[in-house]
Amino acid sequence: xxxxxxxxxxxxxxxxxxxxxxxxRRPKNLIGAAVGCAYIYFFFIHSMGGPAAPRPAxxxxxxxxxxxxxQLPVDWLPAMIALGALGLxxxxxxxxxxxxxxxxxxxxxAEIAFLFPAPIKREALVxxxxxxxxxxxxxxxxxxxxxxxxxPILGGNVLTHALGWWLVFSALSLHFSAARFTLTRLAEGxxxxxxxxxxxxxxxxxxxxxxxxxxxxxxxxxARGAASLRPVVELAVALGETAPLAWLLxxxxxxxxxxxxxxxxxxxxxxxPALALVGLHYLWVVRSVVAFEDTAVDQAAQRAARIxxxxxxGRAGGPAQARPGPFPLRAPGRPEVAFFxxxxxxxxxxxxxxxxxxxxxxxxxxxxxIARSEAFAGFASEAALTILIFAGYALVxxxxxxxxxxxSDLTHADILKxxxxxxxxxxxxxxxxxxxxxxxxxWLLLAPAAIMLWPAPETGSMxxxxxxxxxxxxxxxxxxxxxxxxxxxxxxxxxxxxxWFQATRARGGGPEVVGQRMIFFFAQLLAMIGALLPAAxxxxxxxxALHWIVGVPAAxxxxxxxxxxxxxxxxxxxxxxxxxxxxxxxxxxxRPT
Amino acid sequence: xxxxxxxxKNYGSFSAVKDLSLTVxxxxxxxxxxxxxxxxTTTLRCLAGIIPATRGSIRVAGHDLAADPVAAKRALAFFPxxxxxxxxxxxxxxxxxxxxxxxxxxxEALAQPLLDEFEIADKADQLPGELSRGMKQxxxxxxxxxxxxxxxxxxxxxxxxxxxxxxxxxxxIIARARAGAAIVLSSHLLHLLEEVCTHVLILKxxxxxxxxxxxxxxxxxxxxxxxxxxxxxxxxxxxGTEH
Ligand SMILES: Nc1ncnc2c1ncn2[C@@H]1O[C@H](COP(=O)(O)OP(=O)(O)OP(=O)(O)O)[C@@H](O)[C@H]1O
Ligand SMILES: [Mg+2]
Numbered sequence: 058x059x060x061x062x063x064x065x066x067x068x069x070x071x072x073x074x075x076x077x078x079x080x081x082r083r084p085k086n087l088i089g090a091a092v093g094c095a096y097i098y099f100f101f102i103h104s105m106g107g108p109a110a111p112r113p114a115x116x117x118x119x120x121x122x123x124x125x126x127x128q129l130p131v132d133w134l135p136a137m138i139a140l141g142a143l144g145l146x147x148x149x150x151x152x153x154x155x156x157x158x159x160x161x162x163x164x165x166x167a168e169i170a171f172l173f174p175a176p177i178k179r180e181a182l183v184x185x186x187x188x189x190x191x192x193x194x195x196x197x198x199x200x201x202x203x204x205x206x207x208x209p210i211l212g213g214n215v216l217t218h219a220l221g222w223w224l225v226f227s228a229l230s231l232h233f234s235a236a237r238f239t240l241t242r243l244a245e246g247x248x249x250x251x252x253x254x255x256x257x258x259x260x261x262x263x264x265x266x267x268x269x270x271x272x273x274x275x276x277x278x279x280a281r282g283a284a285s286l287r288p289v290v291e292l293a294v295a296l297g298e299t300a301p302l303a304w305l306l307x308x309x310x311x312x313x314x315x316x317x318x319x320x321x322x323x324x325x326x327x328x329x330p331a332l333a334l335v336g337l338h339y340l341w342v343v344r345s346v347v348a349f350e351d352t353a354v355d356q357a358a359q360r361a362a363r364i365x366x367x368x369x370x371g372r373a374g375g376p377a378q379a380r381p382g383p384f385p386l387r388a389p390g391r392p393e394v395a396f397f398x399x400x401x402x403x404x405x406x407x408x409x410x411x412x413x414x415x416x417x418x419x420x421x422x423x424x425x426x427i428a429r430s431e432a433f434a435g436f437a438s439e440a441a442l443t444i445l446i447f448a449g450y451a452l453v454x455x456x457x458x459x460x461x462x463x464x465s466d467l468t469h470a471d472i473l474k475x476x477x478x479x480x481x482x483x484x485x486x487x488x489x490x491x492x493x494x495x496x497x498x499x500w501l502l503l504a505p506a507a508i509m510l511w512p513a514p515e516t517g518s519m520x521x522x523x524x525x526x527x528x529x530x531x532x533x534x535x536x537x538x539x540x541x542x543x544x545x546x547x548x549x550x551x552x553x554x555x556x557w558f559q560a561t562r563a564r565g566g567g568p569e570v571v572g573q574r575m576i577f578f579f580a581q582l583l584a585m586i587g588a589l590l591p592a593a594x595x596x597x598x599x600x601x602a603l604h605w606i607v608g609v610p611a612a613x614x615x616x617x618x619x620x621x622x623x624x625x626x627x628x629x630x631x632x633x634x635x636x637x638x639x640x641x642x643x644x645x646x647x648r649p650t
Numbered sequence: 651x652x653x654x655x656x657x658x659k660n661y662g663s664f665s666a667v668k669d670l671s672l673t674v675x676x677x678x679x680x681x682x683x684x685x686x687x688x689x690x691t692t693t694l695r696c697l698a699g700i701i702p703a704t705r706g707s708i709r710v711a712g713h714d715l716a717a718d719p720v721a722a723k724r725a726l727a728f729f730p731x732x733x734x735x736x737x738x739x740x741x742x743x744x745x746x747x748x749x750x751x752x753x754x755x756x757x758e759a760l761a762q763p764l765l766d767e768f769e770i771a772d773k774a775d776q777l778p779g780e781l782s783r784g785m786k787q788x789x790x791x792x793x794x795x796x797x798x799x800x801x802x803x804x805x806x807x808x809x810x811x812x813x814x815x816x817x818x819x820x821x822x823i824i825a826r827a828r829a830g831a832a833i834v835l836s837s838h839l840l841h842l843l844e845e846v847c848t849h850v851l852i853l854k855x856x857x858x859x860x861x862x863x864x865x866x867x868x869x870x871x872x873x874x875x876x877x878x879x880x881x882x883x884x885x886x887x888x889x890g891t892e893h
Contacts, residue, residue, distance in 0.1 A: 379740045379777050388749040388757055395750035403738045472734045474700045476751050477724035640719070644701055 062172075062185040066192070092575055097203070138317060139297030142309040148229065149309075150261060152236045154254050183346050187339070190230045198222035212319030221316025221324075224331045228312045231338035238345040268302040308334060380406055392478055396486030397493070400461040404494070413497050417504060424505030441509035448502040453581060455498070456544045459491035463639070464551045470644055481636025488544050488632070495540045503533055524610040531617025535592070538624035542588040545631040546581045552638050588627050596620040651676055652697065652801055652832050657706035659692050659856075666692045667856045670706075674832040674849070676800070679823060681843040682836040683880075684853035685888055690836040691731065693853070694803045697834065698728035711800050724752065726801040727794035731809070733786040735778040741765070742774045744793055752797035764792040767822065768815075784810050791819075795826075802826065804835035808842055820846050840880040850880065852887045859887050 080086045172182060202219040213221070244250050272295055297306055311334055314327035383401040386394070401408060428437045463484060466473060473483055507529035512522060596616035603612035652674040659667040667689040674680045682690045696703045699715050699722065708715040711725035739747060742761070749757030765771040768788035770781075778786055787810055794802070804823070808816050823846050827833050837843050843850065844864065851861040860867050864880070871886045 379775055382743060382746070386746045386750050388746075388755055389753040390750060392751045392753070395747050398750075399736060399739060399743075399747050402743065403736070469734055469736070471695070471700045471730065475698055475723060475726070475728045477720045478751065479720060641702070 059181055059184065062177075062181065063188075066185075066189060089576065096575055134317070135294050138310065138313065139294040141313050141317075142297055142306040143293060145225075145229075145309040145313070146306060149232060149236075150257075152233050153240070154258055154261075156250070156254075180343075180346070183343065187231075187234075187342065190234075191227055194226035194230055195223055197226045201226075213316075213321075213324060217318055217321070217324045218316060220328075221313070221318070224315055224335060225312055228331075228335050228338055231335065231342055235338060235341045235345060238342065242345065264301045264305055268296060268299045271299050272296065383409065392476075393482055393486035393489065396483070397489035400465075400487065400490035401493075403461050403465065404490070408494055408497070413501070416501050420501055420505040421508060424508040428509045428511055437509040441506040444502050444506040444509075448499055448506070451495070451498060451502065452539065452543060453578075453585060455495045455540070456491065456547050456581070459494045459544075460547070461490040461494075462487040462544065463548050467551060467555060470642065474642075474644070479636060480638070480640035481633050484548065484635045484639060485632050488541060488548065491544055492537060492540050495544075496537045499536050499540065500533055503529065503536070521610065524613060527610045527613050527617075531613055531620075534617050535621045535624060538621055538628055539589075541628045542624060542631070543581070543585060545628065545635065546584045547577070549631070549635055549638075550577060550580070552635060552642060588624065591627075592620040592623040595623050651709070651711055652834065653709040654697060655707055657693070657696060657708065658704050659689075659696050659701070660704045665704075665856055667696070667853075670853075670856075670858055672834075672851060672858075672861065674834055676830045676832050677827055678849055679827045679833045679835065679847045681847035681850045682834060682853060683838070683840065683843065683850060683884055687855075688853040689856040690853060691805055692856075694728070694805050694834065694836060698726060698803050699723055700728065724797075725799060726803065727797070727799035728803045729791055729794050729805060729807055731805040733783075733790035735786055735790060737778060740775050740777055741770060741781075741789055744789060745796060748793045748796050754797050757796060760796060761792070764795055767818065768792055784812060784815055787811065788815065800831055802831055802833045802835075804833070804837075806837055807835055808837055808839050816842065840884055844880050852884065854888050 081090055172185075198219050199222075201222045202215060205218055205222070206215055240250060243253060272292075296302060311327075311330045315324050315331050318324035318327050380402070382398055384398065386398045424437075424441075427440065466487060476483065507525070510525070512525055596619055599616040599619045600609075600612045603615055606612075607615075652672070654673075655671045657667060657670040657672075658665060670693060672680065682693065684690055692701075695701045697708055697710070697715075699708075699710075699719055702716075710722040713722035713725070715722045735744065736747075745757060745761040745764075748754075749761075754760065762771070765774060768791065770785055770788050770792070773781060773785060778789070781789065787807075791807070802823075807819055807823070811819055820842065823833060823835070827848075835843075835846070847864065849861065849863050850867050852859045852867070860870055862870070867887075868879070868883055871883045
């Protein structure tokens, strides 16, 4: 019976490969594939053979480690072990503590339709599923190996990295399955799950608290107050090595040990315990399925089917639930607002002013505390810079995530076309939701960064306190326009190349999809630079021209307004142009299917 | 009032509609019939301004669809064959959204009778995912009727409705035509069309074979006995045989 199931796996994989190869006949896929392959080759594989990468030979490892330690202010390996173990603990804790709708064994809809009514033992099905999950773990391990293989501080070689990652991934996926089965069994046995969860969370907090209490003795005194990320890393290392928590982290160390092994000998020594741990997890899953008989699998199947149905309904993630509108929508009024209202309903319910204000309060208070506390003196400015870099990154990739605009409404384009609105009104209305969400997120990042960058009174900073406030407010002022410019790019792509756009959204793509995504990413980057240059140029000119006359703060304020004007003109032109494009959009020839 | 002259639509090199002219005056209901793939949906989508016509001109309620699309669209409603709804808006929220788009004042007062008429008032706070197909269709129709359109295009409005729903839909269409609306609808349910339509237009491979009032078309495709049987007319006109 398992043979038939394996055949299914194999044939599916083979057909997937065939369709991928066949799709290369279309030029856009071929170009994408070329770019994607080149990218993968140059950034990952090329460097594997290159002289810069560490080879297993001991001297190279030693050299690499020495170099890394010279470059970086901390001992990376213990820090990484500590942070990795803490991260794994967090992920596993989430599996137990956070309720999820995901089924324990993710059967696909087709698998449910064909396999469940078939005369196959449930146990065989479970094994089949576990095997599929192993394949997934293997794929994940290969991808992660491509990334980590470039890290100069790691010992080992490609093989130990791949195997190491695979052990981590399969242990995690088995643990997740086991956790879900166990939780379902507890629930069926009459345990009130949320009470149980609160209990576990409390236990975890007690362990954490006990560890933190013991910290001051364990933590090297010298580490405190240094002007770098060092205190945070040291804190993590100390946390991970102090007693009650260290016991809890022990299994994670075992699982991660093969990956982190410096040489083959260490790898061999670490392999046994790690394999044993994975084996124990496997037994755990199989036992809990058997103890459970059919209900577990059936439930998993039901939930899987329900979720796929929801997905098809267009909402990834949780179940769709009716909820009141974000604000009362009265007619008459600007029709663009109706799209804002509608698209807000399509996202998570957390994007509200109240949640945003709470987030702002937390961010500001936290930043304030860090900026004022002595322990983190010097760290504040680094943290602020990190946040600003992250904000820049969010500005570039954010539009790929916040897509509650024309991109998610392309399937409704025929209905939109019957509305008595000009194209630009539809485009503008559709842009409002992602623009509001991204602006909110960016403001949440800017506020703490601005506070932590507060100029110290004694340093002769270029900006006075007033200038600092005005610069921050100016940046916040231009942010919505900047976000809108960014959002225009993917929306233009969706309207200009609907089929191509659709291809980049599809999951499970080969290198051609990687390449197409890369092309889009660079287009986005280019568009941002192109849009920013005039605004930044004018802003700089205004500052240079005016700061003699009105002083720096006022000049900065004027520059912000000028830059905003330029950006708004750009947005306006973009929206008008896209609107005309939407009016001419011939659904019959370009409708994405 | 709907006027189309020399309407043509090509999909690439394939011409789906050729040289179609038609006029529907207020109070008239034109039934568009023809075999699968005859171009009915294409014609309706062109008339509603969803896809641009390759050639020809279209006037809806006195406005040229190409020159002044917004004014034309304010007067029309299009009902696609598959109801198109937003997955995350409830029935009531759909109506609120549409009211804002069309600038309908006091939409709650207008929406309630529509919800009652189509018997979905008790589902007002549910999402489309929780509605049956027929209910979805009724919701789409209620949304389209909210702004009181003078011109309506229905693509297969009767498929998927229950017998009572069909009866209500028929009555609703007739009532709106009597109130002065110009209506075009396509359907394969010929015996129902007979009860609703004042005129018919028979399409085959994108070309008009016959049009006129029911009696005129029947006379032309000579049912000798005199009784108007659209099914008989259809089969003769489109040159099909039963065997
Ligand atoms: N997007 C498209 N691209 C290319 N050809 C199309 C497209 N849409 C429709 N066609 C073709 O145009 C012709 C008319 O299609 P249309 O959907 O208008 O037919 P119909 O009369 O509505 O048929 P049915 O009774 O099945 O609904 C068909 O031959 C169809 O294959
Ligand atoms: Mg059709």
